[in-house]
Amino acid sequence: MINKKRPGFLCIVLLFLVADFYCYGNNKAIAKWHKKELTFVSHKSYSNPVYEVDFFGVEFFSPSGERFVSRGFWDGENTWKVRFMPNQTGKWRFTTICSDDSNLSLNQIEGSFQCTRNRSTHDIYQRGALLHPAGSYHLEHDDGKPFLYIGCTAWNGGLYSTPEEWDLYLSNRKKHGYSVIQLVTTQWRGALHNAENETAFTGTERIMVNPSFFKRMDERIDRINAYGLVAAPVMLWAWGDMSPGVSLPERAAIKLAEYILARYDANHVIWNLGGDGHYLDEHEKRWKKIGREVFGKNNHQRLVTLHPRGLSWYGSAYNDEKWLNIISYQTGHANSQTVIRWKTQGPVATTWMNLSPRPIIDTEPVYENGNNADEVRKSAYWSIFAAPVAGVSYGSHTLWPWLRKGDKPINHGEKEPSSITWYDALFHEGSIQIGYLASFFRNIDWWKLFPANHLLKEQPGLLNHARWQSVLASDNKAFILVYLPVQEAVKLNLPQTKSYGAKWFDTTNNKFLKASPEQHSDVLEYHSPVESDAILMLFKKN
Structure with a gap:
């Protein structure tokens, strides 16, 4: 056994720690509202780090003395990282925290870095991260400017796109007034793996995360922010036996969500804890527990919502859930009598005034198929008029699965090979007209409007x-x-x-x-x- 009390041992450890600190740029300056990444190399190996290190993170102290704690994550081999978004210029100090207090290379490491003035022209960097002001029904930036949620659904975009395709997509969405990109961050019923045939995790009762899978997702989410857009990542898709929100037991689901939280909470994101889920009845207890564990007990900086299945309203049942900042709903893929009655006369329109004030957003109205722009447009306007104005989303039957010519969506019924691609969808009439909607509302004081x-x-x-x-x-x-x-x-x-x-x-x-x-x-x-x-x-x- 090594005697850790020997001076020689401590000197060697100290030498490694100092080398790591400067080698990985932990002291490098970062601009305000950008992602600061700290890297540490553990001199102790773990067979399954997600479980063997229950918590690794960093305690940050701002120039004004505010305290923040960010959860870190294992990034493969012996590399561990912590990401954080500083909200003040000046000198920040930090100290690492590790539940394995015997690991001297991860525990009680101190350091500092400078946060500088931001020179980006994008609102997310100039005006700051998104907040939900208490008592309001909309989102706004840290400086108080209201933020209109105009989402575009690219569930498989982060999983399948090439870097060139992703840049083309994001530049188009930015040009047409979209502000949020909705995407899935793991394998799910619509994509059993990513383009490299990798999955986010393996196992069920006791999962093993795959950092290589998430490094692709790192690049895609970073690019979303680089265009001044906000990402809305789904952590646990909750429809289909192959989706983590269904297949994983509570403990494993919480572990996976905590890992994803640690990787992307320092980005400009709005969290979708679940996707297409049923969060009521016999499922309500499970999802409330997951939400409370992931967001109630962990320090996090970003806002949280739940993306439900069609015509499902959880607003009343989750009214007292403090970790939930936004109520999302979905109105399906056709303007049938049932759907229109539900969104114009149903729970959205009739109960919002009785709930704690939160933004209420239809994050999945009618999808476009290339010849139904009228239906897409009407669906979006009925939704944005149904509650205090906060925003709305757009989707396309070829964009969300990221179809190339001849592709078919996976596990979504029998479909013919598509002659329409994800790229074609960018120029469909409905896609452009949602941009008109965004421009129309941004030119008025939309946050002051109520049904x-x-x-x-x-x-x-x-x-x-x-x-x-x-x-x-x-x-x-x-x-x-x-x-x-x-x-x-x-x-x-x-x-x-x-x-x-x-x-x-x-x-x-x-x-x-x-x-x-x-x-x-x-x-x-x-x-x-x-x-x-x-x-x-x-x-x-x-």
């Missing part, structure tokens, strides 16, 4: 679901939006005609048109000049 269907004198949607009109208004009704899914008239209980200016927004062609009112006693009536769906904008004159 106000009571302003309608008549609701055509009660007779025909496809004619459902939706209203948003500011508290003082100084600004009002009315969404008309078809060309017809809208009647509003607004007696003061002369106090409002008005115009129409053509959602298909991204154009504004004049609006002329008709006054009938205490009712204000407008007839849409747009052949498809449109938005009537009313604003009080000064």
